Amino acid sequence: MITVLAGGTGAARFLQGLAQVVPQRQVTVVSNTGDDVEMFGLHVSPDIDIVIYHLASELSPDRPVNGAASMPPPFGGGGEPFLKLPLANEDPGWGIGGDTFHTLEALGRFGHPTWFHLGDRDLATSIHRTFLLRLRRTLSQATAEIARAFGLEATILPMTDGHFRTKVATDAGILPFQDYLVKRQAQDRVRGVRYAGVRRAKPAPGVIEAIMDAEAIVIAPSNPIVSIGPILAVPGVRAALHRTKAPVAAVSPIVGGKALKGPADRMLADMRMEVSAWQVGQLYQDFLNVLVIDQADAELAPRIRELDLEVVVTDTIMKGMEKKAALARTVLAALKPT
Amino acid sequence: MITVLAGGTGAARFLQGLAQVVPQRQVTVVSNTGDDVEMFGLHVSPDIDIVIYHLASELSPDRPVNGAASMPPPFGGGGEPFLKLPLANEDPGWGIGGDTFHTLEALGRFGHPTWFHLGDRDLATSIHRTFLLRLRRTLSQATAEIARAFGLEATILPMTDGHFRTKVATDAGILPFQDYLVKRQAQDRVRGVRYAGVRRAKPAPGVIEAIMDAEAIVIAPSNPIVSIGPILAVPGVRAALHRTKAPVAAVSPIVGGKALKGPADRMLADMRMEVSAWQVGQLYQDFLNVLVIDQADAELAPRIRELDLEVVVTDTIMKGMEKKAALARTVLAALKPT
Missing domain, CATH: 3.40.50.10680 (CofD-like domains)
Structure with missing residues (x-):
């Protein structure tokens, strides 16, 4: 069993390589959640999602996803086949390849910030995570469900289920991490x-x-x-x-x-x-x-x-x-x- | 002052006509909320949204929207100009014209039902409504904020701020309204x-x-x-x-x-x-x-x-x-x- 302490894009790329070399089920990822953020009432876990999208992309469409095909969709709907995988964006390294930004643009009309670029398909992950958290699942449980829905066999653990937010103290004041990184471009x-x-x-x-x-x-x-x-x-x-x-x-x-x-x-x-x-x-x-x-x-x-x-x-x-x-x-x- | 008791598409079309004949600010709409539904943890108010989209479409892009231009976006972001209006779908009568369904499709991957056709731009309205409700705004207050964001001058009132759900008793059992209407196609x-x-x-x-x-x-x-x-x-x-x-x-x-x-x-x-x-x-x-x-x-x-x-x-x-x-x-x- 190999355990990887992981942030975002660099970690996700490394994990793609690791999953070529050892079976995913032997890999446990401990993911940073300090850069999690609430956006429009949704719980966004950027580092967890980057890792999941990259590991999902690593699965070849020809390769049977163990257990996924037989897993019943958990909420009664006709879940999409799991092999229709999203592709992680190689550049810029976050989000889902080819995603659109229609919901975000429309949210801007209500005055919500649009600088955090959540694509329409990417947003679905945050909607689902928020849905699960409101059902009183822990972030660990929600993460496991999301990883499973993407066909992952690796174990993805958030570092903590509690509220933990990285703040960056700067000359412009103490900024929430995403404000520092994305909004103000570091x-x-x-x-x-x-x-x-x-x-x-x-x-x-x-x-x-x-x-x-x-x-x-x-x-x-x-x-x-x-x-x-x-x-x-x-x-x-x-x-x-x-x-x-x-x-x-x-x-x-x-x-x-x-x-x-x-x-x-x-x-x-x-x-x-x-x-x-x-x-x-x-x-x-x-x-x-x-x-x-x-x-x-x-x-x-x-x-x-x-x-x-x-x-x-x-x-x-x-x-x-x-x-x-x-x-x-x-x-x-x-x-x-x- | 004219008060209109309104359901969905038929009411919305009638209101478009009414807004040609009298100033919107003289119109109050009492909207059915019995067909409101929770989808993926979001509060969807289909009848309210149909009316708002239709009345927003009725506004000509040349016509100045009273108060809208000077209204600061309520959540700090750079709100889109209000005159870039969504167009209500003439057919089928709900949703936003030309909308895409990428988020919904991705939600299906997690097992959420996808039979309620919420487009990406349409979904933003429900995300924003849910956001406001979680901030302890009443449905009335949330509705007023959404109507204002779309540049409406008509007053849109939900019939009640409380939990009220229409159920249809059928040969197949007692069905939530949207299950009866949309999922099982009436x-x-x-x-x-x-x-x-x-x-x-x-x-x-x-x-x-x-x-x-x-x-x-x-x-x-x-x-x-x-x-x-x-x-x-x-x-x-x-x-x-x-x-x-x-x-x-x-x-x-x-x-x-x-x-x-x-x-x-x-x-x-x-x-x-x-x-x-x-x-x-x-x-x-x-x-x-x-x-x-x-x-x-x-x-x-x-x-x-x-x-x-x-x-x-x-x-x-x-x-x-x-x-x-x-x-x-x-x-x-x-x-x-x-």
């Missing part, structure tokens, strides 16, 4: 990060077990501050990473001093940290065994080893399914007991 | 109608006043059993129609022994009533002054007069805006004090 200087709800947060059922019982743990190439940081901040998670016997590898999302996607590089710089794979290793040093860095950063290897970390240098730029699978293979090989 | 033999919640229902704020203070009242050409019937069943409404000094006219939705739209003819037949304009007059006899019938039914006039009703014979088939306006003019003329 243009504000970052002073720090706050987690609203963190003190009362409990790991969702299965999260601690997924860390303690894993054969190997991977920290996906996600923003260490606002994607992985919130997961590590949930009380009990970091301690479990300290206690687990499973080896832990991280893939650096910083390559050649830049974030592959998103504002991780600017955030690190604003917070006076080094913008490098070394910094990523430094942030995870207390529980990490292996840091996987890009060949562009090969010269950082000696400094990273000084952090008492094993270093694997490889191609971490996941262009196409082949490269995604190759990266997953390399990471798994580094985690094998020698 | 194919079941009807034994009667029940109104869940009727005993505790109160007229929404303004409904009784709209009846008592009106200069004239029109019962729109809507199904007398399941569109107007629920409004009349709200405690206090029928009594107000008895007490009001305003003259009351009804336009028969039955022409030549057939319903212009929907299952009114079959329902009347199943319930062993005459399928005719006379029957409509008979159902409203206790509060009606004038029945407007189609020229195809001219021979019914003497029998209708025996019900102690005034009869106006005219063309009630509302093909095109000209005929809609002509019908409204005829109805208003019949209501003028002589």
Whole structure:
């Protein structure tokens, strides 16, 4: 069993590769929910959805989806065949490929913000999630139902079922995460990060077990501050990473001093940290065994080893399914007991 | 001030005509909410929306919408200009013209029923209504906000803010109204109608006043059993129609022994009533002054007069805006004090 701590797009691409290499049912994803947001009364879980869409896309239409065909639609309607899969957007990395934005545009007429680009098909996931939450399902249960409806066999766990919201302290004030990232396009200087709800947060059922019982743990190439940081901040998670016997590898999302996607590089710089794979290793040093860095950063290897970390240098730029699978293979090989 | 008791499509078409003849701000609509339905956790008010879309379509894009341009969007976003109006669907009579169904299709993947055809733009109205209701707005308040967002100047009142659901007793059991009408295509033999919640229902704020203070009242050409019937069943409404000094006219939705739209003819037949304009007059006899019938039914006039009703014979088939306006003019003329 492999457990992956995951943020959004980078994690989702890595997971697509991993699912080429090991059966999905051996994979458990612990997903960041710090960037969840209420939009027009709907509960949106962007990171969970990005991962689900990517793993659903990974399923080939020819491949029978185990259990899905025989699963009765849970709400009495004539559910669509599960093999008619949505395709995750390769670019920009979120949402469903070819989606339209008619509902969002119409919501704008009522004065709702339209800067968070929820497509019509993507919105259905949030409508369904909100429906399930109103039926008193937990976020874990809702997530499991959604993942199953998309034919996934991997286990997708939100990091917590509780209310947990990442806020970014900036020169323009303390902003809800999506306001910082999407509405204001990450243009504000970052002073720090706050987690609203963190003190009362409990790991969702299965999260601690997924860390303690894993054969190997991977920290996906996600923003260490606002994607992985919130997961590590949930009380009990970091301690479990300290206690687990499973080896832990991280893939650096910083390559050649830049974030592959998103504002991780600017955030690190604003917070006076080094913008490098070394910094990523430094942030995870207390529980990490292996840091996987890009060949562009090969010269950082000696400094990273000084952090008492094993270093694997490889191609971490996941262009196409082949490269995604190759990266997953390399990471798994580094985690094998020698 | 003119008050119109309204169901769905027939009422909405009549109101389009009325709005050609008198300023919208002099019109108050009391809308049936007995066919409201919860779909995927969203509160759908089909009759209210049909009326709003039709009245919004009636506004010419050249005509300035009073107050709308200067109204700040209520939720901080950059609301679309209000003059970019949705067009009500002339056929089938509900929804927004040219709408797509991508969200609904995607909801089907989760097992939600897809037989209630909510388009993507149409769905935005229900998302917004649900959002407002969750903010503890009443249905009246939510309806007013939605009508304003569409640039309407007419007052749209739900018949009640309470939970009121029309059920149709059929050979196949007691069905929620939309199950009877849309899901099962009104194919079941009807034994009667029940109104869940009727005993505790109160007229929404303004409904009784709209009846008592009106200069004239029109019962729109809507199904007398399941569109107007629920409004009349709200405690206090029928009594107000008895007490009001305003003259009351009804336009028969039955022409030549057939319903212009929907299952009114079959329902009347199943319930062993005459399928005719006379029957409509008979159902409203206790509060009606004038029945407007189609020229195809001219021979019914003497029998209708025996019900102690005034009869106006005219063309009630509302093909095109000209005929809609002509019908409204005829109805208003019949209501003028002589």
